[in-house]
Amino acid sequence: MILLEAAPPPVRTPPNGRTDRTARLQRALGGATAITMLIAVGMSFLYAPPDLVQGQAQRIFYFHVPLAWVAYLAFFVVLVGSVGYLWRKQDGWDRLAAASAEIGLVLTSLVLISGSLWGKTIWGTWWSWDPRLTATLVLWFIYLGYAMLRALTTAPERAKRLAAVLGIVGFIDVPIVHQSVVWWRSLHPAPVVLNAAGPQLPGSMLATLLVGLLAYTLLYGFLLVWRVRIAGAEARVIDRQRQTALGEE
Numbered sequence: 001m002i003l004l005e006a007a008p009p010p011v012r013t014p015p016n017g018r019t020d021r022t023a024r025l026q027r028a029l030g031g032a033t034a035i036t037m038l039i040a041v042g043m044s045f046l047y048a049p050p051d052l053v054q055g056q057a058q059r060i061f062y063f064h065v066p067l068a069w070v071a072y073l074a075f076f077v078v079l080v081g082s083v084g085y086l087w088r089k090q091d092g093w094d095r096l097a098a099a100s101a102e103i104g105l106v107l108t109s110l111v112l113i114s115g116s117l118w119g120k121t122i123w124g125t126w127w128s129w130d131p132r133l134t135a136t137l138v139l140w141f142i143y144l145g146y147a148m149l150r151a152l153t154t155a156p157e158r159a160k161r162l163a164a165v166l167g168i169v170g171f172i173d174v175p176i177v178h179q180s181v182v183w184w185r186s187l188h189p190a191p192v193v194l195n196a197a198g199p200q201l202p203g204s205m206l207a208t209l210l211v212g213l214l215a216y217t218l219l220y221g222f223l224l225v226w227r228v229r230i231a232g233a234e235a236r237v238i239d240r241q242r243q244t245a246l247g248e249e
């Protein structure tokens with residue numbers, strides 16, 4: 001009786017209708033992602049003209065910038081999921097935050113890699129302690145710490161609470177990354193899209209950037225739904241194993 005009272009409430013398996021809707025959403029996002037990504041890549045190499053100063057190397061812009069923007073989105077979802085978990089104490093919010101943090105960490109890694117490739121071509125160096133580069137590296141370490149905290153903390157509920165706090169506090173670095181080129185002298189150019197004067201790009205370049213942003217946003221949505229579904233399935237398996245162990249005792 002004591003064991004049964006101490007055990008956490010079981011994770012309920014969602015109704016089949018909800019599971020089917022989520023699976024259909026995942027398939028739709030996957031199809032839309034594949035089509036949009038092909039269009040974005042084609043526009044990046046065939047439609048957008050080369051930059052007058054940077055030449056062909058500037059085409060990394062159409063991958064680097066959307067990756068950064070979608071990484072911001074991923075960490076905003078971590079913030080929302082973390083607040084939701086601390087407020088509601090529901091594991092669904094925690095799974096949303098954890099899944100988005102994993103994806104955001106991968107996206108930020110790709111941002112740093114693509115930025116290094118671009119920097120080597122334009123600045124002649126793989127890395128510079130530029131304010132935006134440094135702030136982005138700090139962001140990467142914050143969410144690496146988030147992942148390690150979840151993996152290494154042995155008490156699951158404590159890990160969720162601590163991760164939620166870190167997910168909220170860590171988001172503070174996102175606006176710092178974005179505004180770093182405005183607040184400090186930087187090798188990065190000033191914002192060419194989100195600024196008071198409006199977009200400072202030719203129409204073809206802006207259209208290519210926006211299609212790329214849509215493609216990577218759809219990719220993020222697909223990965224998020226897929227990862228949350230896996231986390232939910234893992235939770236249900238663990239719950240069934242726990243119930244079986246309690247029944248045997």
